[in-house]
């Protein structure tokens with residue numbers, strides 16, 4: 001079958017939206033896995049090691065992953081996962097490693113970044129009821145790497161709507177340099193949330209997604225997620241890919257980077 005050419009979307013807009021790219025059984029497997037993981041490794045329990053990071057924040061570590069609690073309380077929390085924001089470093093194990101190696105993902109990535117690809121970051125994002133959205137930002141702001149840009153892949157694990165915290169993107173903004181990012185001033189904003197305040201976002205578009213849809217985007221693209229004003233979780237899994245050979249430029253440890261080869265030219 002002939003491959004679809006995504007180069008126009010990529011060059012013009014800085015992102016590619018693939019509908020129903022991933023079987024929803026993969027979304028279910030990820031959600032089941034991460035819920036079991038968080039129940040077993042709830043921050044504060046004996047399984048979780050809590051350490052101080054170089055920037056004085058507390059990092060919760062378990063089984064090679066990093067667990068980030070939600071700062072803003074969830075009014076309808078019943079289970080440990082209802083109070084978690086993100087879990088990082090998942091792409092060495094199933095079902096995540098199977099996801100990053102599947103042709104539906106790698107074929108499109110190869111079109112935009114060549115045949116030699118590493119996955120260097122992964123996160124499951126819960127976005128529970130009441131959670132703030134992540135403000136306007138460019139992912140490369142967080143990524144001191146010697147080759148730019150990287151490519152982000154955002155998998156809708158649940159439906160993503162205007163009410164429950166879908167992404168918004170600013171088409172074409174991937175051509176901008178990395179802008180200044182200032183700390184998110186909202187009360188109980190999550191650790192690490194920063195915001196671009198020197199740009200006009202009036203041309204932003206919401207990205208409404210169903211489970212199994214994929215958004216693939218340039219790490220310079222300005223994007224945000226809106227607040228979850230619904231009573232249901234908006235779940236997603238996000239992965240970042242770099243060209244093989246890409247190296248960190250900072251001496252400071254970045255606990256959320258873990259370079260794993262996923263594709264090499266034959």
Ligand SMILES: O=C(O)CCC(=O)C(=O)O
Pocket residue numbers: 125127133134139165223224225236238
């Ligand atoms: O899924 C979200 O709420 C925001 C994700 C995002 O923007 C990111 O991880 O860069």
